[in-house]
Structure formats: structure tokens, C-alpha cells
Amino acid sequence: MLAGRSILLIIGGGIAAYKALDLIRRIGERGARVTPVLTRAGAEFVTPLSVSALAGRKAYQDLFDLTDEAEMGHIELSRSADLIVVAPATADLMAKMANGIANDLASTLLLATDTPVLIAPAMNVRMWTHAATQRNIATLKGDGIGFVGPNEGDMACGEFGPGRMAEPLEIVAAMEAALAGGPLAGRHVIVTSGPTHEPIDPVRYLANRSSGAQGSAIAAALVALGAEVTFVTGPASAPEPAGARIVRVETARQMLAAVEAALPADAAVFAAAVADWRVKSRSDQKIKKDGATLPRLEFTENPDILATIAARKAGRPALVIGFAAETENVLANATAKRARKGCDWIVANDVSPATGIMGGAENAVTLITAEGAEDWPRMRKSEVAAKLADRIAAALGQEI
């Protein structure tokens, strides 16, 4: 499966770098080409000469190496590979990746790329379990970065625990899986996200506090499992997910049209906070103060996108998932909502201001299915997304 593929291997600075030499051989044996990149610290552990001798090609090191820029720019270098592997991925390199820092060749390649990335972390056990590293891991997983390891065991520093880099053959197996596509390869999933804006006049609109963070994270997690994702988003503040097809809309009616145009799909996740009402007749001109009467807005109901798609006879996605944003009686309201909307699953959450969920980084949800309700502990939105994506993959996997 690796035969004929092109691998960009970034070697970070850790004692596990010596295993990267064996990894290069194992990849080579399977007929793939390795282009090695050494960080400055990586070159302290293994020499560029041994790396390039094993890879049979130049080991790149410096962002400002003008010869390399003439031969192949760093952007091209980052995109010409089928897969980027970071082994060992140090705590420092992971922190740079999670925060978009690009201050040397390796981190710049990782920021500039649109190629799948697989990392093999290696670090001291305390560094691995530190809250900062755990935050970075959640961010990287949410960004769709693949992980292999670390393993548990005796470490070069004399401690015991998780932090040992995966063995070269484990990394090769993870590379093969990454190149073969994830469990959702060949599946199309539609995700709606963000608020909608319902115009009152050319300058004013009705909106809500949704940031789109949960929807973006779900789309990214689905992309990471190999799905083809259509991301239909209202005007959200959260960053759009990489690797998804983005369709930007403003109003509920535009969102429904965009979802219908994106069908057929295997699954649809309706994470958008759609405005329930719109102004019946929006003014073509800015509504002016006339000093005497206050304007009166008359409302009309927006289409319910989730209920419309769930009720389709032809072309209904096999799995239709809604969200229930509630501020009281979460379980009862959400269970009723599942029946009323005709969807398969409801992801219920309490959006009372005191929870800090709307606009925040964390979420505490209850998954309601035909089998019953399941409380998930409070976790980062990226973790909720990864868990939901896994469940979607499992459900669609059973369906075939």
C-alpha cells in the first residue's frame, strides 16, 4: 500500500530520533520514497548524513536554504507528498503545530500543507500528561491530525509511563491505514453550522450567539475519518474546517436550499443554530426613525431544516442527527424533540448562560438515540466531535 507513495518524514529532536533511521529503511523496503526533514534539535540526535544516506536523497534542514528554494520551494515540498509523518513528534513540535507557529522549516511545512499528517509523539511521561500537552493533543485531533502512539514503557529518562515513540513497524501500519482512508472513506456527510442571519432591512438582522465551534469541530473530525464533508455554514466566528467543501449562507431558507442541493448524503449533522423566525417582509431600504411611531416587526416561521430532511421519502440520509439547545428540562425536551423532528439521534446540551457552553470551548452533551439517553462527561468541543464522528462511523459501518 506504500509502494509508489511519497512520504515527507519530519524528524524532531528527541532520543527516539534514532528509531527514525529504522523507519526510513522500513518505508523504503515497501517501495515508498522518503524525503527527510530534520529540525535543528533532530540534527543533534541523528546526523543529516545518515538520514540522507538511508533515504537516498537530501535531508532538508533550513527554511532559508536558497538552493532548496530554487530546487523546490517549501510550499511545494509540503504538498508534493502523499503523507507527512512526524517521528518523533516532540512536545515542542506539537505545541507549535497546535498553535500555528511557523519559525523553522519543519513547522512551516506543517502549517503550509494540505496533505494528511500523521504524528508519532515521543516525550517524557510528565510532559505527555501535562495539561498543556493534553490541550494541544485535543486541538491537533480536532484539526484532523492522525496519531500513532505513544506507547507505555520504560523511558530513556528512567521513568515509566506513556511517552515512548511507537515502533517503526507500528508507524508503518498507521501510515498504511492513513493512506487507505479512514472508516468514513467514500461516505458523504453534510454538516450545518453557525447561526443564521435573518435580515430586517439592508443593515439590520436577527441573529443568535452561536459561534459555530461545535459544527466546525464535527466537520473536521469527520474529515479526519476520511469522509467527504459538505459544511453548510451561516456567518460563524469559528474557523472553517480544513478539508471540507464549504458552502456559506446567511438565512435559514438559504441553508435549507444548500443542504438539499448537497444531497444525497450518507449522514447529516444539523449543528446550526437556525433562527426559528424571520421578519415577514424585510424592508428594501433602511428603516428610519420618524420621531413618532416605533417600527413593528411581524414574524413568520422559518423552515425547519432538520425536520424537512428527516421527513424526506426519497433521498433521506441513512443517519440524521439533530442538536437540541435547551435551557431547562434538557432530557425531556430533547427526547420530545427527537420524536417531533423525526431524526435518528439528538445531541442535547444545556445552553443556559451559566454553563458557558454557547461560545465556549467545552460542551457537556447527552446523546439520545432509539436505544435511550447517554450522558457524556464535559469535554472539549473537539473531543465531543471526535467521539460523535466515531459513533457515526460505527453506525454507518453496521448499515452496509
Ligand code: CTP
Ligand atoms: N433546526 C433546523 N431548522 C430550524 C430550527 C432548528 O434545522 N429552523 C435544527 C437545529 O440545527 C438543531 C435542531 O433543529 O439540530 C434543534 O434546534 P433547537 O433550536 O434546539 O430547536 P427548535 O426546533 O428551535 O425548538 P425550540 O426552539 O422550541 O427549542
